[in-house]
């Protein structure tokens with residue numbers, strides 16, 4: 750068991766992708782609640798949930814970004830994969846800044862049971878940037894194939910087991 754498994758996950762079971770699901774899902778809920786409040790579909794309950802969802806999303810972003818950073822540090826600098834991953838990082842950090850500003854500037858309105866116009870716009874812009882970052886993340890994995898083992902004939906029992914699989918770096922170690 751390598752210490753790096755604690756931050757990067759096992760070969761075949763990286764930590765960053767499942768964390769991104771939780772983070773993106775939480776920001777999606779926040780955005781849906783903000784839209785519900787602003788359009789009048791739901792009033793106080795939506796605004797109350799909105800702010801907490803954004804805050805929870807920011808908390809989830811910490812381990813998500815750290816596990817992504819751990820993988821990014823292993824990429825050879827200047828390669829096409831590195832450029833795609835670096836753009837992904839820049840875009841995700843930018844989205845996070847927008848969500849953080851929405852949390853800070855939306856606090857007072859939230860206490861009054863409302864999503865104010867400014868924080869709403871910041872939230873929506875952050876969400877659109879997040880979608881671009883997700884697209885770039887998909888390129889890292891599904892185009893460049895980072896951390897994909899593609900062990901088509903791996904028996905199911907072993908494929909789902911929490912054991913390290915053969916990864917390029919493993920084979921070289």
Ligand code: HEM
Nearest residue numbers: 763765766769810814817818820821838841883886887889
């Ligand atoms: C809010 C923060 C972030 C989110 C929501 C996010 C989202 C994603 C998504 C959706 C993927 C594709 C994985 C999949 O489709 O299953 C991905 C892959 C990746 N991301 Fe991020 N990311 C974030 C932050 C970062 C940061 C800060 C870095 C680098 C410093 C980074 C580096 C990577 C790398 C290297 C991959 C390739 C797959 C892997 O390493 O497991 N990510 N990310």
